[in-house]
Amino acid sequence: MRRISESTISRLSLYYRTLETLQRENVTTISSGELARSNKFTPAQVRKDLSFFGSFGTRGLGYPVSELKDKIASILGLCKTWNVALVGVGNVGSALVSYKEFQRQGFIIKKIFDNDLRKIGKNHKGILVSDVKNLNMELKENKIEMVIIAVPSSEAQKVVDEVVGAGVRTILNFATTNLKVPENVVLRSVNMAMELEHLSYALANQKR
């Protein structure tokens, strides 16, 4: 199978969200056209994206909402739960821990780590804060599959190296630095400054 582009995966996420909503509204069938409209894509784009993974629709009718949703869930790996750890229980880290939507989606925050002695050993929204010193061991022991990095940018590479060393293959990063990971590790970064810069670019270069 041809390698699937990142934009296709992003769009699948969006389709998935739309399908969740439709399911709640008891809509049973949706056409590529309607699915496209609700996300500002084209119908052809929707069909092409789905066609990479199989053919899920009925000609003349459209796609069955609940089946398609399940199928996308299976493609995106949302049928099982994932063991997630968070490193850095500061502003961003706290927000993430308290966000129950992730758990609901199957991303279970099993362990949280910090290096601040005032935080270690305390309960944080129901989870005990562990000492980052034991990171390697605890990641392995708890079979952690994804790690979220929310430490200060200056600490991030160090933490990433440890996380990679413990065999974790996927990392979500909130720090603002360029992090280096080996080929076989998937690192994605949430870069809010970059998003703001897209906005300032738009304002600074807006055609009058």
Place this chain on the structure above:
Amino acid sequence: MRRISESTISRLSLYYRTLETLQRENVTTISSGELARSNKFTPAQVRKDLSFFGSFGTRGLGYPVSELKDKIASILGLCKTWNVALVGVGNVGSALVSYKEFQRQGFIIKKIFDNDLRKIGKNHKGILVSDVKNLNMELKENKIEMVIIAVPSSEAQKVVDEVVGAGVRTILNFATTNLKVPENVVLRSVNMAMELEHLSYALANQKR
């Protein structure tokens, strides 16, 4: 001038960050090759991106770090400051308010809004929380140019409509819904769930 792609703008952000670091390290000159390597791009990509905006390098030598940084800042609209407002002072909103790096970059959070009576009128990290009822008026009065939306997803469209109604042209959204804005408004969304789903896709489909 040909329309510049979003990916070019994203890369400029990354170049900018690298140049900031280099400047701190007193590096005066950098080649496209080195600039590429530190971000896992290709040298040709770096040169092409920059060439859309002019020719800033010296053949045989490379680019002058500090000049190039300033030039990119000017392209991205980082030379001036922008008046930003935040709506929704919850977990995410609080994290953003306390993040001083944005201010340093010129994104000045002038006003913060909430609809929770327990929060309105109180000081939040040095900024008074205003009543979202006065949103329209206050956005205009304070000449707000960008708005960050950090309200629950169910409230987001309502807030966006008001913000657009007040003439704001750029919005950064943290809610997880598909928001509709008119053509001339730039909306960017930070979608952490989507990022996690890229990771689970990678794990679920990893070649062994």
Place this chain on the structure above:
DNA sequence: ATACTCTTGTGAATTCTTTCACATATTTTA
């Protein structure tokens, strides 16, 4: 001065992504 090295800037080639357009399958209507 001249040769040599280095690295930019950029058309052209390539690769990747999106859109088109239509044959095909299914449902609906009559």
Place this chain on the structure above:
DNA sequence: TAAAATATGTGAAAGAATTCACAAGAGTAT
């Protein structure tokens, strides 16, 4: 049961983004 309507699935076309490859400018060494 046949015709009309609808919407998928997919090669092919078009469009974008990336990479190639090299002429040309600038510095350095001899």
